Amino acid sequence: MNKRLRRALFSIAAVSLLGLAGCQSPNTDTNGAGNKTNNMTSSPVVQGHHATVNLQDSQFQPVSIHVTVGTTVTWKNDDSMAHTVTSGADRTADGKFDSGELDPGKSFSYTFTKAGTYPYFCAYHGDMNGTVIVTATGSSASSASGNSASGNSMNMGMNMSGSNDTSDTNSAAGSSETTSDKVAPLGTGTSGEPEGKDDIRLLPYKLVNGVKVFHLTAEPVWWQVKPGEKVEAWAYNGSVPGPEIKVDEGDKVKIIVDNKLPEGTTVHWHGLDVPFAQDGTGGISQPDIKPGHTWTYTFTVNAPAGTYMYHSHPMTDMLKQENMGLWGPFIVEPKGTGWRQVHPGYQDEYTLIVNDSPQFGYTINGLSYPATPVMPAKVGDKVLVHLINIGSMDHPMHLHGFHFQVINQDGYPIKDPLTLDTIDTSPGSTYDLSFVANQPGKWLFHCHIADHTTDGSQMSGMITMFDVTK
Numbered sequence: 001m002n003k004r005l006r007r008a009l010f011s012i013a014a015v016s017l018l019g020l021a022g023c024q025s026p027n028t029d030t031n032g033a034g035n036k037t038n039n040m041t042s043s044p045v046v047q048g049h050h051a052t053v054n055l056q057d058s059q060f061q062p063v064s065i066h067v068t069v070g071t072t073v074t075w076k077n078d079d080s081m082a083h084t085v086t087s088g089a090d091r092t093a094d095g096k097f098d099s100g101e102l103d104p105g106k107s108f109s110y111t112f113t114k115a116g117t118y119p120y121f122c123a124y125h126g127d128m129n130g131t132v133i134v135t136a137t138g139s140s141a142s143s144a145s146g147n148s149a150s151g152n153s154m155n156m157g158m159n160m161s162g163s164n165d166t167s168d169t170n171s172a173a174g175s176s177e178t179t180s181d182k183v184a185p186l187g188t189g190t191s192g193e194p195e196g197k198d199d200i201r202l203l204p205y206k207l208v209n210g211v212k213v214f215h216l217t218a219e220p221v222w223w224q225v226k227p228g229e230k231v232e233a234w235a236y237n238g239s240v241p242g243p244e245i246k247v248d249e250g251d252k253v254k255i256i257v258d259n260k261l262p263e264g265t266t267v268h269w270h271g272l273d274v275p276f277a278q279d280g281t282g283g284i285s286q287p288d289i290k291p292g293h294t295w296t297y298t299f300t301v302n303a304p305a306g307t308y309m310y311h312s313h314p315m316t317d318m319l320k321q322e323n324m325g326l327w328g329p330f331i332v333e334p335k336g337t338g339w340r341q342v343h344p345g346y347q348d349e350y351t352l353i354v355n356d357s358p359q360f361g362y363t364i365n366g367l368s369y370p371a372t373p374v375m376p377a378k379v380g381d382k383v384l385v386h387l388i389n390i391g392s393m394d395h396p397m398h399l400h401g402f403h404f405q406v407i408n409q410d411g412y413p414i415k416d417p418l419t420l421d422t423i424d425t426s427p428g429s430t431y432d433l434s435f436v437a438n439q440p441g442k443w444l445f446h447c448h449i450a451d452h453t454t455d456g457s458q459m460s461g462m463i464t465m466f467d468v469t470k
């Protein structure tokens, strides 16, 4: 099968391109819902040798505790969001203990059998750090050394109005940058193999003082829409679409954009209702980011869980830049869900972006059938689809085998969801579709305009499928 060959090519590409796959890595890569507490101790709990640390307001309370050898410390997550309790200095895991994803209400315990100082941290929240100091002698009493981090979560040093640091970077890329003649395998630009079965890459972030910091680079790449169809693209982080920015409701984000294009650009946060200075409209809310320059966007995600997007919005050449591929998904998950988790209540979560630019033709996630993603599901799975139309035409997307509910439009919930098998998507609109994959089969999901799904004789273009197996 084509698909198999393509996956093989991806693997080869991934080896050579791994180093380019992202700017920053978060400290953990917790994946999948329902990660249970990983209690690493089998030692009996000695009466009187027990201490508790509460996780509240994104802090360990108390921040530092003194205990004696043999004490079992229990961390209880009383917060509204997931955290981790991960041992290690300087926010680098040392493997001594790690709770994994600790959901609200859950606890994690570890028994300290050796004297020493044990720093630990939450891998999700950069200002959540704590210490357990274990002494060999003394009574069983454990004492807290006070909560020095009180109020830290409010102290982000954030400037919500017009963060504008074009001058802070002068990498001389930009105009001298040209598209490499090397063509990456199908479906990969400069950023290697996509992680998702939907062929979407996830943009890593680094947590700095409670702010999720992302990096996007707008750059020219060669892109293959289908085997042998090499086109020049202008892409975020080397892929079309750009990588998925996935955050939780209420997150504070900082997105640093490097412009390595030969012309000015901006990034607009479509549907997120950010403050004016962060809106990314060239010539209106900011000047275009010059080639070789950087711009930083900072805002709080004040939008409900749902599907949004980002795309270039420069003063000049907007149409050209969108045609060239400068767009990507921005997905908001419910508060406390955690990075990379599948949306609560769902077994499968996919993002699909339809586009009709003259540069790529009719594509889903930058690819034309049969190169488009085949998305697996098990019979009985609840499937969530983030559907985005970043084209210039309506595309009535039709699902075989199931009816779906349109639970959100433009990110916001629909009170009485419609049950449909075809949704007429409009340019600039986003939708969240929910369905139960209740029968096995290879079920097409495609645009129902014949011109958009055939090259004249063969199936081509805006067609993808769900592969539902028992």
Ligand SMILES: [Cu+2]
Pocket: 394, 395, 396, 447, 448, 449, 452, 462
């Ligand atoms: Cu169409």
